[in-house]
Amino acid sequence: MPSKDKNTVFRVLDSAPRTAAEHMALDKVIMNAHSQGLIPNTMRFLQFKPCVLVGLHQNTFLEVNVPYCQQQGIDINRRITGGGSLYWGPMELGWEIYAAKNTPGIPRKIESMYKLLCEAMALGLKTLGLAAAYRPVNDIEIGGRKIAGTGGTELADSFVFQCSILVDFDIDEMLRVLQFPLEKLSDKAVTSMRERVTSIREQIGYVPEHSKIKSAILTGLREALGYDFCPGELITEETDLLNEYLPYFQSNDWIYGKDSTFINTIDCIANYKAPGGLIRIQMRLDAGIRVIKYLIISGDFFAYPARAINDLETTLKNTPIDEQHIIATINSFFANNPVEIPGIAAEHFINAILLAIEQAKAKTTEVNYEKNKRTL
């Protein structure tokens, strides 16, 4: 158990639901204030009015159904952290901690820090009767289905770790709000997504009061890390900074970006016929075809255990697109996991993924050709 010092006592901020822009601006405010030594280590709960949040480097127009969001009054904003886009319903809950990198008990290595804090979160969810567990690299799952995701960033000697929990999640709305590399919004797409995510309501049959969920989270962190949590408020410097930053976080420049450093993406679909059935890959890659951003593997095969496919997808997420790396990753997954899929082996998944990558490359070439033709 880490020793008690001022770094292990966290100020807790808990406000009424705010707009996405306010929350995103506050993230920057608290991060800056912490890195300047103005505030103590801080834990913050977040509730949003319905919104969609894209990752720092994402292209909003490729990730979000902007006209639908505008029509429905769903806020769109950009996080200061990386990763993919998220839909936040009115019941979803987030929490984040801002702390010094040298806080007792916090590993310096990012992967280890994710593990520690995700396990603390899983411990908290267990107190609500949920069989939650950490899923590498940065998720919390129940029976192979994601219930919470995490992310983070750093500034000088401070870091922020963020976690979003699905409380009463509306998958149909998420599929309308986000642009997935899925074929049209069919029943299949909804079923496919239901197999991959879950929520507190689905697991225990009701939505607990938010105060109970928050208390469970604090219990998990207290037990796993030995920290203390005391209610607090923003200090004057923070509210001043919020007023200063907010207009930018509400601006189209921030939300839609005019920065050439955004990562554009390309979607591709491939069908590969293996002896045991069809493997269907629906995948999103960055436009430079360097990294697998997101993928859904489906088909008419049977996998045992059923979670094996979700686990394989998670393993392949954020994998660099390098043939040898992909081959090694998939082979290692099948060597280290007891997976049975009649008539389908690791090599078939390798072939299916590589086929999808080829499709993406062909699509890029086609787009470039069309562009060049227009220029001529």
Next chain:
Amino acid sequence: MSVNKWKFPEDLLYDTHYQWIKRVGDKVLFGLTPYGLNITGDILYLVLPTAGTAVEVGGTCGSLEAGKWVGRVYAPVSGLVTKVNDMVTASPALISQSPYNCWFAEIELSHCAELEGLMSASAIQAWLAEEMEANA
């Protein structure tokens, strides 16, 4: 984890953000050490300032994304960015293969004395050993 496991060439300098710095005349090249890479994880995206940007020692001058973590690139010295390694920004996977060959950017020094604030190979090893002990 032991600090001895990591290689810190004698001819380079180091900062507290796990970056290496190489002086070449009145300019420096800098990149991420293997230890820094181990802390962050494989880098998927790297965003650096464009040539001509003025940077200040210790200030952020870029970002890197590894999985769902956004890390920062810090200017090891003050000066003007004179070159950016486009090969590394185009293929950040190269950093994992050869961290000491993958310089991020070249900065023309505006205050040579700032180099004295950086650590030698033996100093960074001592500093890391202390840090590892504190975070054990």
